[in-house]
Amino acid sequence: xxxxxxxxxxxxxxxxxxxxxxxxxxxxxxxxxxxxxxxxxxxxxxxxxxxxxxxxxxxxxxxxxxxxxxxxxxxxxxxxxxxxxxxxxxxxxxxxxxxxxxxxxxxxxxxxxxxxxxxxxxxxxxxxxxxxxxxxxxxxxxxxxxxxxxxxxxxxxxxxxxxxxxxxxxxxxxxxxxxxxxxxxxxxxxxxxxxxxxxxxxxxxxxxxxxxxxxxxxxxxxxxxxxxxxxxxxxxxxxxxxxxxxxxxxxxxxxxxxxxxxxxxxxxxxxxxxxxxxxxxxxxxxxxxxxxxxxxxxxxxxxxxxxxxxxxxxxxxxxxxxxxxxxxxxxxxxxxxxxxxxxxxxxxxxxxxxx
Amino acid sequence: xxxxxxxxxxxxxxxxxxxxxxxxxxxxxxxxxxxxxxxxxxxxxxxxxxxxxxxxxxxxxxxxxxxxxxxxxxxxxxxxxxxxxxxxxxxxxxxxxxxxxxxxxxxxxxxxxxxxxxxxxxxxxxxxxxxxxxxxxxxxxxxxxxxxxxxxxxxxxxxxxxxxxxxxxxxxxxxxxxxxxxxxxxxxxxxxxxxxxxxxxxxxxxxxxxxxxxxxxxxxxxxxxxxxxxxxxxxxxxxxxxxxxxxxxxxxxxxxxxxxxxxxxxxxxxxxxxxxxxxxxxxxxxxxxxxxxxxxxxxxxxxxxxxxxxxxxxxxxxxxxxxxxxxxxxxxxxxxxxxxxxxxxxxxxxxxxxx
DNA sequence: GTGAAAGCGCTAACAC
DNA sequence: GTGTTAGCGCTTTCAC
Numbered sequence: 001x002x003x004x005x006x007x008x009x010x011x012x013x014x015x016x017x018x019x020x021x022x023x024x025x026x027x028x029x030x031x032x033x034x035x036x037x038x039x040x041x042x043x044x045x046x047x048x049x050x051x052x053x054x055x056x057x058x059x060x061x062x063x064x065x066x067x068x069x070x071x072x073x074x075x076x077x078x079x080x081x082x083x084x085x086x087x088x089x090x091x092x093x094x095x096x097x098x099x100x101x102x103x104x105x106x107x108x109x110x111x112x113x114x115x116x117x118x119x120x121x122x123x124x125x126x127x128x129x130x131x132x133x134x135x136x137x138x139x140x141x142x143x144x145x146x147x148x149x150x151x152x153x154x155x156x157x158x159x160x161x162x163x164x165x166x167x168x169x170x171x172x173x174x175x176x177x178x179x180x181x182x183x184x185x186x187x188x189x190x191x192x193x194x195x196x197x198x199x200x201x202x203x204x205x206x207x208x209x210x211x212x213x214x215x216x217x218x219x220x221x222x223x224x225x226x227x228x229x230x231x232x233x234x235x236x237x238x239x240x241x242x243x244x245x246x247x248x249x250x251x252x253x254x255x256x257x258x259x260x261x262x263x264x265x266x267x268x269x270x271x272x273x274x275x276x277x278x279x280x281x282x283x284x285x286x287x288x289x290x291x292x293x294x295x296x297x298x299x300x301x302x303x304x305x306x307x308x309x310x311x312x313x314x315x316x317x318x319x320x321x322x323x324x325x326x327x328x329x330x331x332x333x334x335x336x337x338x339x340x341x342x343x344x345x346x347x348x349x350x351x352x353x354x355x
Numbered sequence: 356x357x358x359x360x361x362x363x364x365x366x367x368x369x370x371x372x373x374x375x376x377x378x379x380x381x382x383x384x385x386x387x388x389x390x391x392x393x394x395x396x397x398x399x400x401x402x403x404x405x406x407x408x409x410x411x412x413x414x415x416x417x418x419x420x421x422x423x424x425x426x427x428x429x430x431x432x433x434x435x436x437x438x439x440x441x442x443x444x445x446x447x448x449x450x451x452x453x454x455x456x457x458x459x460x461x462x463x464x465x466x467x468x469x470x471x472x473x474x475x476x477x478x479x480x481x482x483x484x485x486x487x488x489x490x491x492x493x494x495x496x497x498x499x500x501x502x503x504x505x506x507x508x509x510x511x512x513x514x515x516x517x518x519x520x521x522x523x524x525x526x527x528x529x530x531x532x533x534x535x536x537x538x539x540x541x542x543x544x545x546x547x548x549x550x551x552x553x554x555x556x557x558x559x560x561x562x563x564x565x566x567x568x569x570x571x572x573x574x575x576x577x578x579x580x581x582x583x584x585x586x587x588x589x590x591x592x593x594x595x596x597x598x599x600x601x602x603x604x605x606x607x608x609x610x611x612x613x614x615x616x617x618x619x620x621x622x623x624x625x626x627x628x629x630x631x632x633x634x635x636x637x638x639x640x641x642x643x644x645x646x647x648x649x650x651x652x653x654x655x656x657x658x659x660x661x662x663x664x665x666x667x668x669x670x671x672x673x674x675x676x677x678x679x680x681x682x683x684x685x686x687x688x689x690x691x692x693x694x695x696x697x698x699x700x701x702x703x704x705x706x707x708x709x710x
Numbered sequence: 711g712t713g714a715a716a717g718c719g720c721t722a723a724c725a726c
Numbered sequence: 727g728t729g730t731t732a733g734c735g736c737t738t739t740c741a742c
Contacts, residue, residue: 020493022719033729038721048727063516065491069433070719073424073734080474096654101456108475117494120438120463120475136420138375138735139472161418244654273658299451299599303628305660377735388713393737403711425735428718493719 021064029062030055041066080117081326082134083107083144086125088243097242097270099296099313100146103168106319107144114323129154132163142326144168148179148212166326168318170216171337178335180321182342184213187311188220190344191265191293194309196228199354200263200291204236206251206275207267207295214267217295221265236261244270252278262290263350269294269301269310276306276349291350306348314340376419384417385410396421435472436681437489438462438499441480443598452597452625454651454668455501458523461674462499469678484509487518497681499523503534503567521681523673525571526692533684534692535676539568542666543575545699546620546648549664551583554709555618555646559591561606561630562622562650569622572650576620591616599625607633617645618705624649624656624665631661631704646705661703669695 023041027034032051039047040055047055058064072078085100104120111118119140123131128151134140142164148155152172158165159177167177170184195203205221207214222232238254240247251271255278266272272294276286286292286306294301294310301308321338328335346352378396382389387406394402395410413419427433440455459475466473474495478486483506489495497519503510507527513520514532522532525539550558560576562569577587593609595602606626610633621627627649631641641647641661649656649665656663676693683690701707 020491024719034719035721035730036728039728042721046727051727063487063491065488065493067493067719069424069428069493070734071721073428073718073736074720074722076734078424083475096453096457096460098451098453098456098655101453101460102451104475105451105456108477112477118475119435120459120473122463122467132418133420136375136418138420138422138424244658270655270658273655276660277658300453300625300628300655303599303625303632303659305631379735389735390714390737391712394712397737401711406711422735425718426737428720428734429736429738431718 020067021062022067026055026059026062026064030058078138078141079115080119080140081111081142081144081323082119082121082131082140083146084121084123084128084131084134085146086128086149087122088241089124089126096244097268098298098300099268099315102298102315103146103318106315106317107322108319110319110323113320114327116323125149126151127154129158132158132161132165135163142166142330144322144326148172150210152212164326164329166322166329168322170213171339172212172216175337178325178329179337180318180325181213181337181339182311182313183339184216184342185220185223187295187313187342188217188265189224190220190342191295191311192221192224193227194344194346195263195265195291195293195350196224196230197354198291198350198352201230202233202236202261203230203263203265204238204254204258204261205265206238206240206254206271208239208241209237210239217265217267240267240271242268242271244274247271248274248278251275252281255279255282255284259284264290264292265295266293267295269296269298269304269308271295272308272310272349273304276304287349287351293344293350297345301345302347304349309347309350310345312343312345314342375422376417377422381410381414381417381419385413433493433496434470435474435495436466436497436499436678437474437476437486437495438501439476439478439483439486439489440501441483441504442477443596444479444481451599452623453653453655454623454670457653457670458501458673461670461672462677463674465674465678468675469682471678480504481506482509484513486520487513487516490518497521497685499677499681503527505565507567519681519684521677521684523677525568526694527567527571530692533680533690535673535680536568536692536694537666537668537697538694539571539697540575540578542650542668542697543572543620544579545575545697546650546666547576547579548582549699549701550618550620550646550648550705551579551585552709553646553705553707556585557588557591557616558585558618558620559593559609559613559616560620561593561595561609561626563594563596564592565594572620572622595622595626597623597626599629602626602629603633606630607636610634610637610639614639619645619647620650621648622650624651624653624659624663626650627663627665627704628659631659642704642706648699648705652700656700657702659704664702664705665700667698667700669697 023034023037027037040052131143145167148169156176167179169179169181209215209218240250251274272292294308297310297312378389378392382392395407486498500522503524511531522534524534524536564570564573595605606629649663652665652667
């Protein structure tokens with residue numbers, strides 16, 4: 001049995017447990033039935049305007065809020081969306097990249113605007129499919145996943161299972177799920193082209209191409225090099241992960257070993273910052289000796305030293321796009337992946353004028 | 356009437372609407388009653404081990420997850436906590452301070468560890484009391500609010516209403532609600548003392564003392580100055596808000612107008628970054644001419660230029676403390692405010708050796 | 711060991 | 727215009 005209804009003020013163990021008001025209480029106090037209260041609170045035209053007013057007033061004055069659990073159960077509806085941020089279980093690194101956090105903020109806004117609640121959680125990046133739990137359990141009507149990580153396959157399976165799902169990330173071949181993301185190929189191209197145009201020739205690429213987004217950026221990078229007739233040199237590619245804890249050492253080693261480059265395209269602003277530090281550690285200046293370009297244009301990018309030239313991602317629009325894509329899916333629309341434009345924000349780490 | 360149960364595969368408008376599996380389906384397939392399935396899935400000893408096994412297997416193979424809405428309604432329980440981040444409605448600035456986002460991450464971990472879900476939302480910083488909605492509506496069992504902002508009074512009212520509430524922030528006189536936070540007075544003192552010890556004498560303070568946390572830090576600042584026999588000069592105090600958009604101009608003006616200081620205590624790392632930029636803008640070097648200390652020790656603080664000397668806040672522990680305080684309250688424990696130790700992390704923006 | 715039935719707080723036919 | 731009633735998906739007495 002559920003715990004018996006404690007009469008208000010009764011000490012049933014927990015001092016702070018105020019019995020939550022419910023419709024029946026309002027009904028009794030207003031001298032009407034629960035149905036009338038329900039109708040009144042939902043603004044039904046069926047109920048007398050005066051009664052409606054009175055009930056609404058009473059409810060407000062008592063701080064009554066409808067019990068959404070019960071309402072949802074009865075209505076078979078739910079206005080909650082799960083937003084899931086993968087984390088790297090191996091390195092025990094939390095996702096603290098400012099970019100991901102900004103995306104989460106953007107989604108929060110978009111959901112709030114549309115009257116939805118946001119359930120935020122993490123999932124082991126090796127088991128993205130566990131995110132389906134939020135839907136299966138009825139806690140959420142759908143899932144927004146931040147990043148594809150290494151498990152394109154799991155995402156495809158989830159989509160095949162008809163899980164309402166939208167993923168922030170790049171568009172890959174043979175993709176069954178709906179993705180929303182910046183134009184990664186373009187981003188890679190813009191960054192690389194800018195370095196080439198300002199006279200750099202030996203351009204490194206920092207980012208783990210096992211991740212779809214990075215893989216696409218690398219395409220853009222290679223393409224821009226080819227356009228310029230510059231050979232792609234695998235020795236200048238560094239598969240650094242996004243987690244700063246792991247990346248720091250890798251980047252430092254790379255900068256110590258490879259002294260032959262004069263430009264770097266990094267796959268996040270944090271990686272760019274780490275790279276700049278590592279370069280300085282081996283006595284190379286930025287942007288003098290090496291021009292560095294970041295990715296994301298995080299809020300702090302302008303306040304670093306030097307301020308980062310970086311590929312700007314459409315964070316503000318991202319939330320709305322992701323949410324719309326999910327809601328569209330729930331309405332039965334067959335929406336494909338969406339790729340949003342990106343642009344290069346010029347600052348000092350890779351200035352506009354040739355060195 | 357709720358929409359009729361669509362038979363699986365029926366096209367009822369939305370293509371992706373898979374009918375969610377429920378206990379009765381599992382029961383039918385397993386050839387037992389729903390009660391048995393319920394018991395089996397909850398690991399009850401009452402049900403035959405073999406049956407239990409079979410039901411569990413079946414449920415798993417079908418990706419069945421129990422409907423938590425219904426379960427919670429029946430059990431009168433809920434394992435969801437609302438985490439609410441205030442935002443400044445006037446400046447339309449979102450909270451993007453890395454520190455707040457880190458705290459949210461920390462809370463997410465703590466809740467997950469304890470089997471709770473996290474509902475993340477924002478609230479107008481002028482109406483913190485709206486956060487009580489999450490409790491009143493039964494969507495959450497309690498509220499964790501990130502920061503007190505200017506509305507200590509509203510928080511007290513919420514606590515008086517017996518709302519299960521924990522606030523990240525400082526401990527103020529006559530406080531009815533439960534707060535958890537770093538030791539702000541100590542933080543202010545440590546930062547100021549360090550500047551004094553390294554030979555600085557004209558020390559500015561950047562932060563809006565209308566906010567409780569900042570007010571406390573200012574106490575520490577003033578105290579350290581008094582200890583050293585240095586007069587507190589109101590001209591060296593700048594009431595800059597945390598929002599970078601608003602703060603940038605304010606800080607720039609201040610640095611242009613006040614050339615007479617050789618040290619600054621800032622109330623966030625972002626403010627410190629802005630201050631460093633502004634100082635450089637007027638031709639003053641950091642830490643040469645002015646030593647700058649930040650607050651929070653955000654993940655990126657080590658990767659700025661110069662790396663920030665800053666007051667380290669116990670982010671990793673904060674989540675657990677906040678959550679424990681809330682759960683304690685729900686158990687009826689009468690927990691007071693909790694103040695956690697902070698320490699100074701020395702880096703280059705205010706080095707250990709006197710200039 | 712298992713099933714039938716009641717009920718969590720709410721909404722919406724269906725009466726009146 | 728309002729009350730009565732059934733039922734959303736689940737758990738748990740209470741029978742057997």
